[in-house]
Amino acid sequence: MTYTVMLQVSKSDDTFLYRQVIDLISENIDSGTLRPGDRLPSLRKMSRTVGVSIPTVRQAYVELERQRRVESRPQSGFYVRYRGGNAIVRPTPSYAGNPISLNCRTLMERVYNGINDPALVPLGIANPTMAKPAAKALHRAMKRVMARAEERSIGYSATLGEPALRRQIAYHYLDTTGVQVDPEHIGITNGGQEALLLALKGVASEGDVIAVETPTYHGLLELIDSLGMLAIEVETCPEEGVVIAELERTLQTHDVKACMFSTTLSNPLGVTMPEKDRRRLVEVLERYDTVLIEDDVYGDLRFDGVRPVPAQFLGGGARIITCGSFSKTAAPGYRIGWVVTDRYIDKIEQLKRSFSCSSGLLQQLTLAEFLATGDYSRHLKALRPVLKQNAERMAALVSEHFPADTRTSKPVGGAVSWLEMPGGVNAEALFDEAIEAGISITPGHIFSPCSCYTNFLRLSYGHPWTERTEEAMRWRPFSAATRARVCRSPRNTH
Ligand SMILES: Cc1ncc(COP(=O)(O)O)c(C=O)c1O
The missing domain is CATH 3.90.1150.10 (Aspartate Aminotransferase, domain 1)
Structure with a gap:
């Protein structure tokens, strides 16, 4: 929305004219006349309204932007920035402000x-x-690996993981979705949770706003909170997932650094986003230059056996980091997950090196064997x-x-x-x-x-x-x- 702001500046006042413009706009923001997401009048219109030159107005707007009170959007103008309030909440546990139980545990x-x-x-x-645990088949796979790999299996893995496993994951995408993924764009992590952590650290910093579904996986909220970031919930439909129109509204009114959504079988709603919405999601990310961390850890578990194509692979998905895991499908105790990304893979490699060096090699070799023999598909x-x-x-x-x-x-x-x-x-x-x-x-x-x-x-x-x-x-x-x-x-x- 664009608002007409009633402004008056005094040319006899000693204060610089641009400063007066800043003060007047700030007063309008503070009083609520101008609200987050409102567009400021154009430079020309403002210059006419207050009777100062266009460069003076520009100077005021730029200073307001520097103060993070407004933001400029390409080919659109200057908008009042969101500065906190009810819509963005720190994902501290929901009992905050309520008495903590006697045993003091949250x-x-x-x-x-x-x-x-x-x-x-x-x-x-x-x-x-x-x-239906896959323990026996995994034990057999591990035995074969140990017999073959001997000393190598107790060594360190490469930072981004064992090439054989990265190849098998790439092949699994090809087999189940028809999508060709470059194994070099896959990085092995300690479970899906570390995949989400590395992705988030790779694209956002403390204080950034992260859009999440509602309801959403609690581990995601804990992660956002522990990194000092802020979560904003986006309306989520139980049949189709995140409501794309609502997401757009959120991106228009808030400076969202990244979205973290499950596109298939979200937790806890169990919703799968239809392909048309995934495509719209990709478009919206592009338009607002926002990253998506796509949580796909349940991707293989639809009862009908149909594996939806992750949004990243529907074209234009360079801003998407897809996170997968074997925890929900094979062996949670192995703690093996992965990220898929081209654009951010180097950053993630550097983060992975500094946080955990690499993931367990024996588990990776075992899973590579489990996939290669077809046991994984049979187990699913x-x-x-x-x-x-x-x-x-x-x-x-x-x-x-x-x-x-x-x-x-x-x-x-x-x-x-x-x-x-x-x-x-x-x-x-x-x-x-x-x-x-x-x-x-x-x-x-x-x-x-x-x-x-x-x-x-x-x-x-x-x-x-x-x-x-x-x-x-x-x-x-x-x-x-x-x-x-x-x-x-x-x-x-x-
Ligand atoms: C939606 C979702 N994402 C990620 C994870 C983390 O998976 P992992 O156990 O592989 O770390 C979970 C685990 O419960 C989950 O439900």
Whole structure:
């Protein structure tokens, strides 16, 4: 929007004219007359309005830009910059400002403790491979590698990873999507999380604003926070992913350094962005000169076996760094992930060297063998139907046992369901009770920097389906989770 600003300067005043223009615009910004994203009048119009020369106005605008109060956009003009407020929030955990539990552990820590406790029914962890572990085939692959590679297998790997594994990953893209990826553009990392870290460090710095889906993977929010960056949520549709028009609006009004979106089977919504939207996304990134860190760690896990083409490979994807991982599909404990990028690969190599030197060579050689023999593809073929069946079992139990007004995502892949419970439910209180009852679940709070999913839960079906799972799904407080819980919940904000 362009605003007409009422300005007056006094030529008899001692203050430089351009300074007076600056003061007047600043006053309009401070009073809210000019708001973030508003376009300042053109140089010509402003010069006419206030009766000073065009160079004087230009000088004022340039100084305001230097002060970071406004920004210039090519062929468009000067716009008021965003300077904080409700829309950008530090992704500190959602309980900030609320009493911390007596044992002084944060909610995120409590969730991770639940996830890592083998005694609990694991409805809280997104670990799809657990549903049909590939342990035996991987052990066999590792044995073959050790027999062949002997001393080499205990050595250091090259910084960007073992060439054989980079080649196998490139071949896997070709095989599943028809896309030709240069192995030189692939860098091996310590899991998907390090891929996201290296990508983010490679393109953004402390204080930068990063656009994320809402809800989004909590590990992403922790990462953004630990790097001193800021997260801004972009409206996300449960059927199609990030709403591109909303993304554009965000990019127009905020100085967004990078976006971090999952294009396939996002966590926790499980949504896959349609190809037409991926193409629009690429266009928008280009237009606003913004980077996308494309989280694709679930790309291989659609129940129908169709692997969508990552946005990077749809043409014009030079600004995209795609992050993958074997954690969700083969072996989370191996901690092997990767980045794909041409433009940023040298930067990522330098960061990788300084942070972790390289990733474990034995795990890389084992995975290269696992892929090369076709065992990986066979394993995925066997894993997907198990996950699909588990998802159906979970959906049936939710509809049978949870409150009637519970709404749930309809997973088409991956390992998690996203549930909206009745409005009065506090998922954090439910989480604490569930832990007491021997069940781990993930409360919605941690999937947003602003605590807006307090009555949501993420439940995982990525584990062998047993009697215990059924019992856990029938746990009485799930079905009793109605508005009556309002009075028990100290933090009912939704
Ligand atoms: C969406 C998403 N991205 C990245 C990761 C990190 O993957 P990794 O375990 O390979 O570090 C996870 C793990 O839960 C995830 O859910």
